[in-house]
Amino acid sequence: MAHDGARPRQATIHDVAAAAGLSRGTVSRVINGEPYVSPAAKAAVEAAIVEVGYVPNTAARNLKTRRSNAVALIVHEPHSLFLEDPNIGAILLGTNTVLSAADYQLVTLIIESERDSDRVAEYLGGGFVDGVIIISARAKDPIGRAVAGMGLPAVFVGHPPGIEDIAYVGIDNVGAARSITERLIGTGRKRVAMIASALDRDSGRDRLTGFRSALGDRFDPDLVVDFPFYSYDSGLDGMRELLRRAPDIDGVFAASDAIAAGALEVLRSSGRTVPDDVGIVGFDDSAWALRCQPPLSTVHQPAMTLGRAAAQRVLDQISGSDDARSGMMLDTEIAWRDSA
Amino acid sequence: MAHDGARPRQATIHDVAAAAGLSRGTVSRVINGEPYVSPAAKAAVEAAIVEVGYVPNTAARNLKTRRSNAVALIVHEPHSLFLEDPNIGAILLGTNTVLSAADYQLVTLIIESERDSDRVAEYLGGGFVDGVIIISARAKDPIGRAVAGMGLPAVFVGHPPGIEDIAYVGIDNVGAARSITERLIGTGRKRVAMIASALDRDSGRDRLTGFRSALGDRFDPDLVVDFPFYSYDSGLDGMRELLRRAPDIDGVFAASDAIAAGALEVLRSSGRTVPDDVGIVGFDDSAWALRCQPPLSTVHQPAMTLGRAAAQRVLDQISGSDDARSGMMLDTEIAWRDSA
């Protein structure tokens, strides 16, 4: 065997100590910026570090200190969502910004399979990270339980799963859905429908609740259809069904931009114009929104801020703050464009 | 259960050994699937592991074995690019698939600032990973040199200018750009322009080179504009500028699909029809391409395969294969649709 993958031996504190003519303890103190080090010793150590090309071995340091100065961001998404949803990228950047400022390393872990899930759980248990941020985990997702079980500081972004006593940052889906529906009504629509989705998840259920609350007495259950997934196809099927039920519809709230895009397609091929005949609004302000024709009025999620807040809360938990373990809602904004 | 600051101490091999009534050595052999373990001992250890809730401490293992079974993917992008680049997600997924199958953990590191760069360099030196994949590195990027200097197995996605003797996987940007430009010219266009981008990177520079080579003597520097980012906005600005300079343009090569989408928008609002008045082609075959109106003719980039190949080459290097240290080009294809 040529070699088994082990890397060449790096210089250690021992080597630095020898080069500097000092003890390992003193070298360690210099490296960690601790007091009680003479200027002369400090200078000698720093020179020796450069001389021997010393880089701290983090594995050894972790083993000793039981901390890693790293935080994991776990992305648990089906492929298509990961490739398309700009929210994930923005959350990632927001998280990285905050962690970077605190000199923590962001480590992004992807779960696509059960095998990934197991390996990630092991990774987390292995002391590689001091905290975890989890994006859009579902209730039955084993990684959530695993994290809770090992008592690692953790924050969920998005839907809080069926676990209590865990921190999360999210948006107020009820309020946002109510707002944009009210605005849609405000354009003079009389027959307003909704294509709901993912009613088994908080986000989906809450968006329907908000829609209902905006309509009040005028809410008509016949004008609501629902589908399992926030997908383009759900928009196609949903809009077809709605037009069958009530051809006089003049307003549609789609539970996601992808759904809205599908609905738009059906409206166009049915000969209706948007927004003149029918006004339509979406949710997410994802890449779909700007690619639609006309551009979609939709709910903008503060994804970057979501990422920042999540990172801050993990750091708070790591430093032992109890009140970081609770829910936190961020405000959304309406991006009003041309589709309604 | 309130957070009392004291994380429960993880069970160690010592605890497992005690529970199983065996020695730590035997427990270790079971965990690592080594031979010379009696079935009885194996069963006892496995039961004990479950009983005490043992999870291996990877820091300790790394320290001893000098390997981590993890590979870093370094993404070096400014914010907007990260959010828009359609290839990054696919490369990530391809990489994760291959590494996961080999039981390696993919660790994604983001560099947005100099501070990030330094921290990542330290992280890599710290024994956290056995290999590195670097995407979209630029010439002056210090991380490339740092990696080369510490002798860590490394593969670049795309060819960073100015670094020799390093493994990379990429596509032939020059050839692909030349091909699609030639095909555009072949539709009878007389005044062909380019919206170039990211000229500080190999991909951007090479696409311009290919464009130029396709035009030969007919190349007109006035018909080339360039912008830092491969973004929709670059397409808007670029197309406006081109129309100002030369209203009689009848062909456009956009350096990315996002740029092409922006350019399409400007062409439409200027009253020109595509492809009748102006033919336009893009690059990437991203999600933009199919949702443009009309669908975009573009260069299909095998991003997922690129990710897979990079991961495989890193694994090869880690297991000591020297011939994994060279360049490798993957073929592109032209997806010819309706925009030209």
Added chain:
DNA sequence: TTGTAGGCGTTATCAA
């Protein structure tokens, strides 16, 4: 202010 030495949890080399 500096040096010494005992672990952190594993793996690996020996004997038994």
Added chain:
DNA sequence: TTGATAACGCCTACAA
């Protein structure tokens, strides 16, 4: 087939 026992590189009381 199993059980002791060194390391791995670092931090940190405790001594000096």
